[in-house]
Amino acid sequence: MRExxxxxxxxxxxxxQFIESQMLSLASQTYSNLEVIIVDDAxxxxxxxxxxxxxxxxxxxxxxxxxxxxxxxxTFEIAINIARxxxxxxxxxxxxxxPNKIEQLMANIGNxxxxxxxxxxxxxxxxxxxxxxxxxxxxxxxxxxQYLIENNVTGCTALFKRELFNLIGxxxxxxxxxxxxxxxxxxxxxxxxxxxxxxxxxxxxxxxxQVGAISQTxxxxxxxxxLLDLDAxxxxxxxxxxxxxxxxxxxxxxxxxxxPINYKLMVWIQQKFGWIWxxxxxxxxxxx
Numbered sequence: 284m285r286e287x288x289x290x291x292x293x294x295x296x297x298x299x300q301f302i303e304s305q306m307l308s309l310a311s312q313t314y315s316n317l318e319v320i321i322v323d324d325a326x327x328x329x330x331x332x333x334x335x336x337x338x339x340x341x342x343x344x345x346x347x348x349x350x351x352x353x354x355x356x357x358t359f360e361i362a363i364n365i366a367r368x369x370x371x372x373x374x375x376x377x378x379x380x381x382p383n384k385i386e387q388l389m390a391n392i393g394n395x396x397x398x399x400x401x402x403x404x405x406x407x408x409x410x411x412x413x414x415x416x417x418x419x420x421x422x423x424x425x426x427x428x429q430y431l432i433e434n435n436v437t438g439c440t441a442l443f444k445r446e447l448f449n450l451i452g453x454x455x456x457x458x459x460x461x462x463x464x465x466x467x468x469x470x471x472x473x474x475x476x477x478x479x480x481x482x483x484x485x486x487x488x489x490x491x492x493q494v495g496a497i498s499q500t501x502x503x504x505x506x507x508x509x510l511l512d513l514d515a516x517x518x519x520x521x522x523x524x525x526x527x528x529x530x531x532x533x534x535x536x537x538x539x540x541x542x543p544i545n546y547k548l549m550v551w552i553q554q555k556f557g558w559i560w561x562x563x564x565x566x567x568x569x570x571x
Contacts, residue, residue: 285316286314286315286316286389287316287368287369287370287389288316288317288318288367288368288369288370289314289316289317289318289368289369289370289371289372289385289389289442290317290318290319290320290363290366290367290368290370290371290372291309291317291318291319291320291372291374291385292320292322292359292362292363292365292366292371292372292373292374293305293309293319293320293321293322293362293374293375293376294322294324294355294358294359294362294374294375294376295321295322295323295324295326295330295331295334295376296323296324296325296326296330296352296355296358296376297326297327297328297330298326298328298330298376298377299326299328299329299330299333300377301376301377301378301487301489302330302333302334302376302377303333303337304379304409305374305375305376305377305378305379305380306334306337308378308379308380308381308382308484309374309380310341311380311382312380312382312383312384312385312386313382313383313385313386314385314386314389317343317385318343318344318345318366318367318368319341319343319344319345320344320345320347320362320365320366321334321338321344321345321346321347321362322346322347322348322349322358322359322361322362322365323346323347323348323349324349324352324353324354324355324358325348325349325350325351325352325353330376331346331348334346345365347361347362347365349361355462356455356459356460356461356462359373359438359462360454360455360462363448363453364453364454366445368445369444369445370389370392370442370443370444370445371442371443371444371445371448372384372385372388372441372442373438373439373441373442373462373463374439375438375439377487377489378402378439378484378485378486378487379405379409379484379485379487380483380484380485381482381483381484381485383483384400384483384484385442387400387479387481387483388400388442388479388483389442391477391479392442392444392477393477394475395444395470395475395476395477396443396444396446396447396469396470396473396475396476397436397441397442397443397444397447397466397467397470397475397476397477398441398442398443398476398477398478398479399436399437399440399441399442399467399476399477399478399479400440400478400479400480400481400482400483400484401415401416401417401418401440401479401480401481401482401483402415402416402417402437402439402440402482402483402484402485402486403415403416403482403484403485403486404416404485404486404488405485405486405487405488406487406488406489407487407488407489409485409487411485412488414482415482416437416482416486417435417437417478417480426471426555427468427471427472427474427527428527428531428555428556429555429556430467430468430471430476431468431513431527431528431531432531432534432556434461434463434464434467434468434509435467435478436463436464436466436467436476437463437486438462438463438466439484439486440483440484440486441463441466441467443466443470447466447469447470448466450469450521451465451469451519451521455515456515456516456518456519457515457518458511458512458514458515458518459511459512459515460508460511460512460515461508461509461512464509464512465512465515465516468512468516469521472521503539506535506538506539507539509535510532510535510536510539513528513531513532513535514532516528517532527551527555530547530548530551530552533545533548534548534552534564537568538567538568544565544568549561549565552564
């Protein structure tokens with residue numbers, strides 16, 4: 284029986300410095316039934332010209348170029364809609380995948396909608412900084428309410444079933460800022476998201492892709508973007524009358540000082556996350 288088709292979708296923008304090593308790692312995948320869809324977001328550094336020559340050697344690769352720069356979310360949306368696979372794997376331009384990445388994700392996804400894995404963290408030269416990106420930069424969370432508050436799914440480690448994207452009309456809701464957060468929330472709502480505790484790629488940290496950099500400005504921007512994504516989800520019928528989504532929005536409105544803390548929100552935090560989380564949240568508001 285033939286393996287299901289997996290589509291690897293790549294978003295590229297001015298990625299010439301690292302794109303070659305990523306392409307080589309995709310070509311080394313042990314899973315056999317693959318297609319690779321690359322969408323270049325109007326690069327100006329020679330990335331498209333390199334890719335144009337590269338894909339000629341691979342009949343299962345397709346390359347598309349945006350006429351103008353559309354941004355990461357729109358570029359991934361275009362790539363996903365071109366893809367023919369029953370399963371979709373998100374791919375960034377600057378990482379390195381291990382040969383068994385797709386094989387392992389496919390072997391473990393089961394009846395779930397989305398699976399994500401751990402990764403090594405490497406620097407610009409490819410040297411390992413940390414052996415576990417997930418354990419150093421992420422938190423283990425396992426409920427829908429938690430995914431509404433925190434996103435621990437890094438898109439380039441993820442593989443998802445096409446039906447997940449079909450669920451939202453094959454396009455990200457208007458206002459989406461982080462595509463992998465939206466996919467994670469969708470899958471977790473039906474308890475169909477799992478984590479594979481195994482590094483399957485090297486996630487590259489460099490000047491344009493800093494991981495774990497913490498400042499008050501970055502925290503505020505992160506909260507603003509998170510709230511924008513939650514607001515975007517309210518445009519979907521799938522989230523009609525979703526109480527958890529409503530309180531998650533209030534959670535971030537309070538952090539951003541757009542609304543005062545209220546009793547119902549505190550009760551929701553305590554019931555979903557426990558007293559310790561509530562106390563940490565209140566302390567954060569006091570010292571902010």
